[in-house]
Amino acid sequence: MSAYKPSDGPPQESGQPAAEVKIVIAGGFGAGKTSLVGALSEIEPLTTEGVLTAAGAATDDLDGLGHKTTTTVAMDFGRITFRKPRPMVLFLFGTPGQPRFWFTWTDLSQGAIGAVVLADTRRLQDSFPAVGFFEQRGTPFVVAVNQFDNSHRYTPDEVRHALGLPPEVPVLTCDARDRQSALNVVITLVRHAITTLKTPPGALT
Ligand SMILES: Nc1nc2c(ncn2[C@@H]2O[C@H](COP(=O)(O)OP(=O)(O)OP(=O)(O)O)[C@@H](O)[C@H]2O)c(=O)[nH]1
Ligand SMILES: [Mg+2]
Numbered sequence: 001m002s003a004y005k006p007s008d009g010p011p012q013e014s015g016q017p018a019a020e021v022k023i024v025i026a027g028g029f030g031a032g033k034t035s036l037v038g039a040l041s042e043i044e045p046l047t048t049e050g051v052l053t054a055a056g057a058a059t060d061d062l063d064g065l066g067h068k069t070t071t072t073v074a075m076d077f078g079r080i081t082f083r084k085p086r087p088m089v090l091f092l093f094g095t096p097g098q099p100r101f102w103f104t105w106t107d108l109s110q111g112a113i114g115a116v117v118l119a120d121t122r123r124l125q126d127s128f129p130a131v132g133f134f135e136q137r138g139t140p141f142v143v144a145v146n147q148f149d150n151s152h153r154y155t156p157d158e159v160r161h162a163l164g165l166p167p168e169v170p171v172l173t174c175d176a177r178d179r180q181s182a183l184n185v186v187i188t189l190v191r192h193a194i195t196t197l198k199t200p201p202g203a204l205t
Helices: 033-040 099-109 121-137 156-163 179-198
Strands: 019-027 049-051 070-072 076-084 088-094 114-119 141-146 171-174
Touching: 019 033, 019 099, 019 121, 019 179, 033 076, 033 088, 033 114, 033 179, 088 179, 099 121, 114 121, 114 179, 121 141, 121 156, 141 156, 141 179, 156 171, 171 179
Parallel strands: 019 088, 019 114, 114 141, 141 171
Antiparallel strands: 049 070, 076 088
């Protein structure tokens, strides 16, 4: 799969209408979801950042998040187009990470073919709610470990073990701010979702 560049022209010009696919970017507070959508989107991403204030100090666990000053209060939205192997437009929906906004996850995940759970190994326990949410919905997901500069480097297998993930769930590392790295994450997800959709339920058991 190769990502669209504006100089390529609209994907419809190849003669095939583009498939439209929705994916969700989820994970704990401050894991880098907004950064990932921003790194990937070919359009100016829609963000809904609220300022973290002193009033939220009791609920906003900023441990390890340094100088974070804003948080997503509703959603992030971005778009990315692939021309090959077939035209496909991917709509990216980033979720808020703070527990008080988790009620938005169900609506944001409606119709999504899959989800990225972005994990920060300094706060790996914050990934459990998103992992549990997509497991329960039966939504294919991948876990992408966003490697913050001052975080310990765990192997994907160590993260898989810590999160209790089955072998079929892809676990990979990334830098959410880097487009190529973020592309690798969404391409892994789309491939995983296609494989999962093709596998009849119970075939693996
Ligand atoms: N060093 C480093 N910093 C990162 C990385 N990804 C994100 N950041 C920074 O981490 C902070 C949090 O990133 P966001 O993208 O806002 O995280 P989020 O998951 O959207 O946060 P919420 O919406 O509040 O849950 C920002 O200051 C980013 O610049 C990364 O891979 N490495
Ligand atoms: Mg955000």
